[in-house]
Amino acid sequence: MPALKGRGFTLVELLVALVLLGIVSTAIYQALTANQRTFIAQTERIGLQQNIRAAANILPGEFRLLDAAEGDISAMSATQITMRAIRKLGFICLPPTLPGIGNLAMTIRAQPFFGGTSTFANNDSMLIFNEGDPTTRTDDSWIAAQVKADPGATTCPDSGGGLPPGYSVTIAPGWAAGNKNVANAITNGSPVFSFVSLNYGLFQWSDGRWYVGDSTAGQSWIPIIGPVTSTGLTLTYYDTLGVVTATPANVASIGIVLRAQTSVPVRQEYAGTTTYQVDSVTTRVALRNNPRCGPPLGPCT
Amino acid sequence: MKRILRDERGMALALAIVALVIVGALVAGALFSGMQEQRAAENSRRVLQAFGVAEEEAYDVINQWNTQVYNGQKVYPLDSTALVTGWPTTWANSANQTGVYGGYVYRLNGQQYLVDVTARDLVSYGNAALQQEGGGGRERLGLLVRNKPFQFAIKAALTTGNGDAVGGNSTISGIDQSPTNWAGCGPTGNAVGGIRAASGDVVTISGSAHVTGNPPVIIDTSVHASTFDTYYNLLVSMANITIPATTFATAIAPALNASGQCDRTVSTNWGDPLNPTLPCGNYFPIIHITGTGATTTINGTEGQGILLVDGTLAVQGGFQFYGITIVKGSLKTAGAGTSPAHFWGATMVQDSVQVGTNTLTGSANLLYSTCTIQTALNRTAPGVMMRSRGWVPLF
Numbered sequence: 001m002p003a004l005k006g007r008g009f010t011l012v013e014l015l016v017a018l019v020l021l022g023i024v025s026t027a028i029y030q031a032l033t034a035n036q037r038t039f040i041a042q043t044e045r046i047g048l049q050q051n052i053r054a055a056a057n058i059l060p061g062e063f064r065l066l067d068a069a070e071g072d073i074s075a076m077s078a079t080q081i082t083m084r085a086i087r088k089l090g091f092i093c094l095p096p097t098l099p100g101i102g103n104l105a106m107t108i109r110a111q112p113f114f115g116g117t118s119t120f121a122n123n124d125s126m127l128i129f130n131e132g133d134p135t136t137r138t139d140d141s142w143i144a145a146q147v148k149a150d151p152g153a154t155t156c157p158d159s160g161g162g163l164p165p166g167y168s169v170t171i172a173p174g175w176a177a178g179n180k181n182v183a184n185a186i187t188n189g190s191p192v193f194s195f196v197s198l199n200y201g202l203f204q205w206s207d208g209r210w211y212v213g214d215s216t217a218g219q220s221w222i223p224i225i226g227p228v229t230s231t232g233l234t235l236t237y238y239d240t241l242g243v244v245t246a247t248p249a250n251v252a253s254i255g256i257v258l259r260a261q262t263s264v265p266v267r268q269e270y271a272g273t274t275t276y277q278v279d280s281v282t283t284r285v286a287l288r289n290n291p292r293c294g295p296p297l298g299p300c301t
Numbered sequence: 302m303k304r305i306l307r308d309e310r311g312m313a314l315a316l317a318i319v320a321l322v323i324v325g326a327l328v329a330g331a332l333f334s335g336m337q338e339q340r341a342a343e344n345s346r347r348v349l350q351a352f353g354v355a356e357e358e359a360y361d362v363i364n365q366w367n368t369q370v371y372n373g374q375k376v377y378p379l380d381s382t383a384l385v386t387g388w389p390t391t392w393a394n395s396a397n398q399t400g401v402y403g404g405y406v407y408r409l410n411g412q413q414y415l416v417d418v419t420a421r422d423l424v425s426y427g428n429a430a431l432q433q434e435g436g437g438g439r440e441r442l443g444l445l446v447r448n449k450p451f452q453f454a455i456k457a458a459l460t461t462g463n464g465d466a467v468g469g470n471s472t473i474s475g476i477d478q479s480p481t482n483w484a485g486c487g488p489t490g491n492a493v494g495g496i497r498a499a500s501g502d503v504v505t506i507s508g509s510a511h512v513t514g515n516p517p518v519i520i521d522t523s524v525h526a527s528t529f530d531t532y533y534n535l536l537v538s539m540a541n542i543t544i545p546a547t548t549f550a551t552a553i554a555p556a557l558n559a560s561g562q563c564d565r566t567v568s569t570n571w572g573d574p575l576n577p578t579l580p581c582g583n584y585f586p587i588i589h590i591t592g593t594g595a596t597t598t599i600n601g602t603e604g605q606g607i608l609l610v611d612g613t614l615a616v617q618g619g620f621q622f623y624g625i626t627i628v629k630g631s632l633k634t635a636g637a638g639t640s641p642a643h644f645w646g647a648t649m650v651q652d653s654v655q656v657g658t659n660t661l662t663g664s665a666n667l668l669y670s671t672c673t674i675q676t677a678l679n680r681t682a683p684g685v686m687m688r689s690r691g692w693v694p695l696f
Contacts (some may be wrong), residue, residue: 024313027636028320042331046338053345066691089443089693091409111378112415113405114443114695127690134412135450135675140688164378185489189410191375191445193690214404288692291683 004008024122037267042278055225059200060285061065063254067289073248079233080201081254088115088124088194093166094129095186103148103172108192109156110165121169121193122150126171129190132180138299141178142233143186144194145171212258229259229278232292238284255284266274329618337350338664340436347422354400355420355442358384361396362406362416363446366684369541373583373680374449377407384418392426392446401426402467411679413687414446417695438524445691451532453625454544456645457497457519458669462529462651463631464503465496467510471634471665474516480623480645483577484671491515493669499524514669527652529627536609537589539681544568546612550600551619555581571604572646574623574673585624590614593629605673607681613652616643616665623670624677625649634665646673684692 009017029216065086066072088186094107108119120126124147132139144171148170175181198214205211211226212233226232236255239245259283265274293299315326362384374380385393385403404418418441425437443497458475459465467473475493480485495514496504498591500522555573558564562574564579571588573581585606590597600618608622612656613630616622623645634643644667686692 024316028316031320032323032327035324039331042643043334046334049338050341052370057345061694070689086693089695091415096623102491114693116696128688129413129687132413135678136452137447137688140447142655142690158378181413187410187412189408189413191409191413191415191690193693202660266388289690291689292691 020220040264041266041277041292042152044264044266048260048262048277048279051119051225051228052279053256055256055258055260056281057225057285058282059256059258062198063256063285064202064288066251066287067291068251068287069249071249072289073251074284076235076237076248076251077201078235080199082197082199084195085198086193086195088117088120089113090115090192091120092128092188092190092192093158093164093189093239095184095188095288096171098183098185099181100173103170105168105170106186106197107154107156108169109173110149110167115194119151120147120169120192122147124194125194125196126182128171128173128186129180129188129192130185131190132182132185133187134184134187137295139178139180141176141180143173143179144176147194148172155199202228210264227260227274228263228264229262230261232261233257251287252290253284253286255282257282320618330581344436344438347425348440349436349438350399350422350676351420351440352404352442352694354395354397354422355418355440357397358395358402358420359416359418359442359444362418363444363684363686366446368681368683369584369586371406371408371684372682373585374406374408376411377409377415380408382406386458389419392421393444394423396422399423411675414449414684416444416446418442418444431490441695443688443693443695445693447687448679449505449685450675450682451536453532453647453674453678454528455493455625455649455669455674456521457494458514458667459495460497460498460524460528460646460647461525462501465498465505466494467504467506468508468666469635470509470513471667472513473642474511475517475669477671478668479670480574482575483672483676490671494519497521497524509562525599526651529629529649533609533627533629534608536587536681539587540589541565541606541610541684542568542571542587542588544590546590546595546597546610548598549600550558550598551618551620553599554602555579555584556582564664570609572606572620573603574605574621575603585677587681596630605640606677621645623673625674628652634667643667644672646677 066083072084079152090108090113092106093109096104096106113278115118127142128145130141130143151169154166154168156166198216201215203211203213205223210226210230211223211233212221212228213221215221234257237245238253239249239250240252245251253281259278261276261278264279268276372380372383377428383405385391388403392403395402400420400422402418402420407415409415420440422438458473473495473496477489477492479489492515495512495517497519498504501521504518513519552569553571555565556564557580558568563584571586572584573579576582587607589609591611595612596615597610599620601620603621605623607624608626612626614628615633617635621643624644626644626648628650632650643665648667665668
């Protein structure tokens with residue numbers, strides 16, 4: 001009995017131990033949760049900033065390439081724009097024979113070719129440089145066309161340069177006012193772009209949140225930036241004088257305001273409740289590819 | 302000993318260690334993601350910097366367009382011009398010192414070019430450790446450029462602002478002709494007038510002289526001083542060769558340097574139109590002969606490009622010029638030896654003109670040629686961005 005007597009804890013000892021354990025555990029718990037909150041908040045903030053950065057890269061990158069005066073913007077509003085997005089660039093090494101009716105054949109160089117794939121593809125929408133009169137650039141224009149078959153491998157008939165690889169492309173041109181369907185109006189070496197018609201805009205996705213995304217005609221939206229607030233995208237269109245315009249052909253620059261928010265609510269410092277954190281970016285992009293001269297700007301002297 | 306062991310039975314130390322590990326992991330995680338974020342943000346900034354450098358330098362290529370180098374190079378894929386000596390292994394500092402760049406100019410056809418510029422931000426370019434980490438911005442940008450030829454309203458083989466006396470065996474023809482030794486001229490165009498003279502001028506044709514064209518002679522009320530002056534001063538400012546009026550005899554001829562290349566430092570080297578495939582065949586200078594009231598006499602042998610003469614030009618012997626000639630004074634030609642023409646292209650003379658005098662014989666011909674006119678204009682034309690869609694990122 002005397003031996004057992006020496007091994008036990010008194011009630012006071014137990015209580016003190018429990019209290020101390022509780023204090024230490026609470027402190028540790030609070031430290032852990034504070035750290036976790038900081039970690040989550042930081043991760044969310046990083047995600048938010050990456051969203052903003054993506055917005056500052058993707059939208060200006062697409063808008064810079066626009067030629068609004070020649071029909072690249074088909075519809076526009078404060079939250080959405082329907083536009084031609086340039087995707088590929090190639091160069092002709094054997095131009096189509098003009099004047100021509102119906103489908104035309106031409107050869108595109110395999111190199112240089114820009115846009116990720118080896119050449120154009122069946123059904124690609126194209127813009128082909130129309131030189132017209134080579135002595136002036138006033139009449140220079142672009143012919144919209146569509147690729148009508150899978151391009152076939154061939155060679156470029158370069159004089160003195162061997163036979164570098166190329167692709168034979170059959171196109172259906174959509175001759176428009178200003179395009180010249182006359183002999184030599186499309187010259188060897190001329191650039192050819194492909195493009196897709198895209199919507200960029202603000203939309204509410206299936207999770208109930210708002211995103212900035214893109215979509216093609218008849219297809220659902222694909223989110224590319226977000227989540228954003230319900231007023232997460234504001235586009236403003238300016239003409240050459242810097243005045244806001246509602247006419248697509250007059251757009252010379254586009255103002256972008258993007259308000260992104262965190263994907264989950266984050267507790268603010270010293271705040272008892274959690275809220276979505278919001279950050280924004282404002283930028284303005286000059287359209288680089290608008291005509292520099294010619295009607296109605298004046299002659300290309 | 303037993304007492305010490307009993308003291309070590311507590312879990313405070315273990316708890317503290319576990320807590321420290323968890324807190325440490327969270328802090329380390331936050332630090333890591335924070336650093337990643339900072340790096341991503343830094344890279345975004347550098348990419349923007351590189352983009353700015355690429356765009357600036359691409360536009361600079363156009364602003365400082367080198368007609369003799371870019372316009373004279375062979376069409377892709379036969380030729381390209383590096384923007385920086387030693388490119389692609391050597392980079393050059395950008396004008397604003399915020400990055401480095403390099404690239405090429407490709408000639409796509411007779412009028413079009415691709416300026417291909419790659420740029421990097423300065424910080425990552427000079428920081429090997431940063432490059433090893435994959436840091437740094439790099440952008441590649443293209444500008445589609447085309448020539449902006451001067452728009453001369455050429456309506457005749459010879460346009461004059463004063464009376465003309467055409468005699469001897471000379472021929473002035475407004476029928477479009479291409480030099481037989483020039484490849485790639487394409488089909489000829491419509492005929493223009495033979496002589497187009499200002500209202501009130503008298504054109505006399507005597508001896509065995511021939512003036513042909515559609516029509517042979519036009520007396521045109523729209524011929525004014527501006528017909529000759531419109532681009533004269535601008536062309537003078539772009540001249541590759543400026544020399545005073547003198548008697549050149551037969552000194553005007555192509556010249557090669559020690560390495561066999563066309564020597565463009567020789568002021569009497571005006572290109573080699575008779576041998577387009579030889580080194581000077583691609584050289585189309587703008588030549589300005591100064592000296593209002595002075596006379597320049599040339600006997601031989603050949604030149605091409607745009608010839609601007611402040612005073613009077615006297616051409617004798619077998620001298621041939623291919624391109625556009627603008628004479629502010631008067632023009633006198635005599636003989637032509639066995640050469641088919643003194644002037645291929647278009648000739649514009651503001652003052653009185655005597656072409657092939659009655660006392661001289663030979664074949665002092667002035668032949669209208671759209672091919673030589675267009676080639677001379679294209680080779681001397683500055684580069685400008687395409688009218689639209691000339692700006693393209695290359696990826």
